[in-house]
Amino acid sequence: MQVRYGQSGDLDWLCENDIHVGKDWIKRCLGNQEYVVALQDNKIIGFLRFSFFWGKIPYMDMVWVPEAGRKQGTGTALFNFWEAEMKKVGAKVLMTSSVIHELEPQTWHKKNGFQESGQLHFGNFDPTKEVFFIKNL
The missing domain is CATH 3.30.70 (Alpha-Beta Plaits)
Known part of the structure; x- marks a missing residue:
């Protein structure tokens, strides 16, 4: 499994699977590196979307993995990547x-x-x- 920040090429998959926000918000989050995605065989298998509460505190808005892929460590891998990245920026x-x-x-x-x-x-x-x-x- 590979975990990385979301990229513009992930837009269509995120629009289909992050159903709680619209396309414009997804684009905004991608532009601000506020998505983390997990990939298996170069296919996205889950995402973590975050923002900053009060513009300062990293806030995990959502972590989502399709039902069939749950309980296999994907969500935890997404979270661990995000936590490490937030530590790097001084959170x-x-x-x-x-x-x-x-x-x-x-x-x-x-x-x-x-x-x-x-x-x-x-x-x-x-x-x-x-x-x-x-x-x-």
Whole structure:
């Protein structure tokens, strides 16, 4: 498995698989090197999209692997690459979140060293609470 930052040639695959954001946002993230992709036999098998909370704290927006490829270490490989890259740029903490009722992602975050740090309700935007996690580096 190879892990690298996303590239412009990954756009079509990301548009098909990162269904939570639009093409313009995907292009923006690719331009800012805010995608990490995992490849097997030169084919993308998963991605991690991130941003910076307050413009400073690396925030893992999403890590996604197709159902058939899960529980094979791809998500962890994506996370490990991202964590190492964030350390290189001087990050002191990482941040992520999960919908409150999604226990499997929360368990995965904790397994990768995150600790729950609070919950938010986004009112009319989304009635479901979000659980936030941080990991000190």
